Amino acid sequence: MNGESKPLSRRLIPYWLMGPGLLWLVLFFVIPLYFMARLALESGTLETGFSFTWEWANFTDGWDRYSEQFFRSFIYAGSATLIALVIAYPLAYAIAFRGGRWKNALLFAVVAPFFTTYLIRTIAWTTILSDNGVVVDVLRTIGILGDDGRVLATPAAVIAGITYNFLPFMVLPIYASLERLDPGLIEAAKDLYSSSRAAFLKVTLPLSMPGIVAGTLLTFIPAAGDYINVIFLGSTNTSMVGNAIQSLYLNTREYPTAAALSFILMAVIMAVVVIYIRFAGSEALMGEEEEAT
Amino acid sequence: MRIGARGFVRSLVAAAVLLAALLLAACGGGGSGIEGGADTGNVSTAAAEGKPSGTLSISNWPFYIDNQTVPDFEKATGISVKYQEDVNDNSEFFGKMQPLLDQGESGGRDIMVVTDWMANKMHNLGYLQDFDQEAVKPAMDNLVPSLQSPSFDPDRSFSLPWQSGMTGLVVNTAEAPDVKSVNDLFDPQYKGQVEMLTEMRDTVPLVMKADGVDPTTATKQDWLDAIDKIKEASDSGQIRKFTGNNYTNDLANGDAVAVIGWSGDAIQLQADNPDIKFVMPEQGCMIWSDNMVIPVGAPNPTAAYAWMNYVYEPKNQAQITDYNFYFSPVAGVKPLIEKTDPQAAKSPLIFPTDTYTKNCTTQVDPPGSDEDVADVEQAFQAVVTG
Numbered sequence: 001m002n003g004e005s006k007p008l009s010r011r012l013i014p015y016w017l018m019g020p021g022l023l024w025l026v027l028f029f030v031i032p033l034y035f036m037a038r039l040a041l042e043s044g045t046l047e048t049g050f051s052f053t054w055e056w057a058n059f060t061d062g063w064d065r066y067s068e069q070f071f072r073s074f075i076y077a078g079s080a081t082l083i084a085l086v087i088a089y090p091l092a093y094a095i096a097f098r099g100g101r102w103k104n105a106l107l108f109a110v111v112a113p114f115f116t117t118y119l120i121r122t123i124a125w126t127t128i129l130s131d132n133g134v135v136v137d138v139l140r141t142i143g144i145l146g147d148d149g150r151v152l153a154t155p156a157a158v159i160a161g162i163t164y165n166f167l168p169f170m171v172l173p174i175y176a177s178l179e180r181l182d183p184g185l186i187e188a189a190k191d192l193y194s195s196s197r198a199a200f201l202k203v204t205l206p207l208s209m210p211g212i213v214a215g216t217l218l219t220f221i222p223a224a225g226d227y228i229n230v231i232f233l234g235s236t237n238t239s240m241v242g243n244a245i246q247s248l249y250l251n252t253r254e255y256p257t258a259a260a261l262s263f264i265l266m267a268v269i270m271a272v273v274v275i276y277i278r279f280a281g282s283e284a285l286m287g288e289e290e291e292a293t
Numbered sequence: 294m295r296i297g298a299r300g301f302v303r304s305l306v307a308a309a310v311l312l313a314a315l316l317l318a319a320c321g322g323g324g325s326g327i328e329g330g331a332d333t334g335n336v337s338t339a340a341a342e343g344k345p346s347g348t349l350s351i352s353n354w355p356f357y358i359d360n361q362t363v364p365d366f367e368k369a370t371g372i373s374v375k376y377q378e379d380v381n382d383n384s385e386f387f388g389k390m391q392p393l394l395d396q397g398e399s400g401g402r403d404i405m406v407v408t409d410w411m412a413n414k415m416h417n418l419g420y421l422q423d424f425d426q427e428a429v430k431p432a433m434d435n436l437v438p439s440l441q442s443p444s445f446d447p448d449r450s451f452s453l454p455w456q457s458g459m460t461g462l463v464v465n466t467a468e469a470p471d472v473k474s475v476n477d478l479f480d481p482q483y484k485g486q487v488e489m490l491t492e493m494r495d496t497v498p499l500v501m502k503a504d505g506v507d508p509t510t511a512t513k514q515d516w517l518d519a520i521d522k523i524k525e526a527s528d529s530g531q532i533r534k535f536t537g538n539n540y541t542n543d544l545a546n547g548d549a550v551a552v553i554g555w556s557g558d559a560i561q562l563q564a565d566n567p568d569i570k571f572v573m574p575e576q577g578c579m580i581w582s583d584n585m586v587i588p589v590g591a592p593n594p595t596a597a598y599a600w601m602n603y604v605y606e607p608k609n610q611a612q613i614t615d616y617n618f619y620f621s622p623v624a625g626v627k628p629l630i631e632k633t634d635p636q637a638a639k640s641p642l643i644f645p646t647d648t649y650t651k652n653c654t655t656q657v658d659p660p661g662s663d664e665d666v667a668d669v670e671q672a673f674q675a676v677v678t679g
Contacts, residue, residue: 045663045664045667046391046418047417047418047663048663065675066678068679069678069679123542126542126543126546126548127546130546130547130548131486131546131547131548132546132547132548133546148484148485150485150548152548153485153533153534153548234534235533235534235679236527236532236534236535236676236677236678236679237527237528237530237679238679239678239679243678243679244678247674247677247678248674249388250382250384250385250387250388250389251382251384251385251388251491251670251674251677252384252667252670252671252674253384253387253388253391254671
């Protein structure tokens with residue numbers, strides 16, 4: 001009712017506000033996506049030229065050749081997301097509830113390493129984890145690694161690298177949801193004779209679900225397509241689907257297969273995310289809006 | 294009213310799509326921009342016009358030039374130089390440039406430096422221009438005889454070497470004193486401490502040579518067999534990884550003890566760790582050149598020739614050679630280096646003798662049609678990608 005009594009120009013404001021974002025999305029997402037879809041269905045080589053032939057075989061061919069890298073990507077990204085969650089939740093909890101006047105400083109400490117570029121930080125790990133470095137030396141001494149064991153060029157190094165590189169994307173959303181939490185609710189739970197454990201499980205955890213869901217998505221989605229960590233910390237036997245796409249595009253220049261593989265990756269990530277959101281409950285992601293409607 | 298609002302959104306989207314389509318059309322026509330297709334017979338000559346001036350843009354590999362040559366050239370000619378070190382791997386550089394070159398654009402580049410086989414490939418695709426022989430004559434006159442007529446460009450009509458070098462073994466001789474042949478890289482005692490190059494034309498022929506196959510007469514099957522041998526070593530963890538320039542870090546860290554690598558890198562590494570040495574494989578090395586080429590759409594070829602002639606003057610060239618320690622393609626450099634750096638002048642890696650390189654092979658492509666080459670490339674990439 002309210003809206004209809006306002007003049008047209010006022011009602012159009014939201015759309016004008018959406019305009020630039022929409023234009024951006026169309027220009028740099030929808031249109032490139034169209035060309036990529038077209039490319040994925042082309043056939044030919046660079047020498048003979050590519051032509052559009054509805055070449056669906058690019059998809060099956062890409063999958064047949066690189067399904068191993070696909071599974072690896074999801075296992076690595078999934079493990080990294082879980083480890084990041086296990087590290088990030090207590091950290092965010094401590095900062096939000098026990099941080100006191102150090103809150104801002106602690107948050108800054110979480111983000112500070114990320115003022116250095118991603119590549120430099122990843123390359124730095126190759127020195128830290130070097131076969132002749134301190135870390136490997138200690139791990140060998142305490143027997144976690146064999147005498148000629150190593151960390152670099154193993155799946156563990158790649159997963160650790162991904163976890164490290166995406167950790168802030170996990171910490172910050174969880175922190176934001178915990179920080180907003182009204183401590184009165186926890187006190188109320190305790191007044192009603194709930195143990196600390198039950199209060200956490202029944203009050204704190206459910207209320208921080210939006211942060212957990214947002215954090216896991218922000219970590220998992222880019223991690224599944226990552227290829228930098230493999231290049232520096234991994235080896236041939238740890239390559240992920242991002243490496244396969246990079247190599248198809250830049251080394252063997254099979255542009256159609258590369259595009260098809262990118263589409264498969266996008267589709268699989270989308271499917272995983274949809275299932276996850278269904279499972280985790282969409283109200284967790286959308287906050288209370290879902291309940292309101 | 295709500296439907297009206299939706300209609301508005303719809304028209305907004307339509308307008309945005311239309312606008313974007315117009316923009317794209319303005320940016321150089323339909324299609325995805327990745328069309329490819331050979332365009333031979335259409336090679337134009339990059340004519341020199343008048344006195345060189347303006348701006349010159351060069352794309353070269355990292356660690357290939359000293360700090361002084363570019364400013365000296367600018368002072369001598371009044372040309373301002375944009376020198377970019379954006380070539381790290383022939384295939385990757387090609388992958389980045391191809392969509393531009395296919396539109397007849399070079400992204401402002403006047404000179405690019407690529408290895409023999411890539412220069413050949415770009416030329417076959419019509420992505421390069423022929424030299425104006427008149428304009429580049431001073432440089433050509435100084436080119437060493439051994440590099441004057443390579444098989445891919447017998448008249449040097451579109452390529453001029455920047456530097457040449459050898460691919461062989463780079464070994465930490467304190468950790469792996471027994472590595473003398475490429476076959477020793479497959480020795481289990483070095484498991485996980487061996488690396489090979491992602492450049493197929495370096496790695497595969499060296500493995501072949503170690504098994505007694507001559508790369509210049511090798512069949513497609515010989516290439517695939519060598520790739521199989523590499524794959525086995527990679528799957529078993531014998532080979533730690535495949536790298537471009539970054540094997541130098543792993544050698545310096547001690548994570549790798551013996552690798553397939555480039556001669557100039559070995560000399561640069563040796564400066565920090567005297568144990569790291571270039572080892573000539575018993576069965577010989579691979580020899581390649583990186584060449585200056587002028588791409589289609591180069592805005593200032595006149596300045597490009599001025600640069601080629603400048604770096605081909607022995608005294609200017611000596612300054613570059615004394616920095617990067619690769620073979621110089623310019624005659625008359627050795628006496629100059631003898632004066633400034635007598636030790637470098639004695640190094641067989643910089644001024645190789647015929648006996649030192651007697652078993653070496655000039656880099657070659659896999660044999661056969663484009664599809665055969667693509668098959669071999671795919672097989673090798675499958676190993677490198679895992």
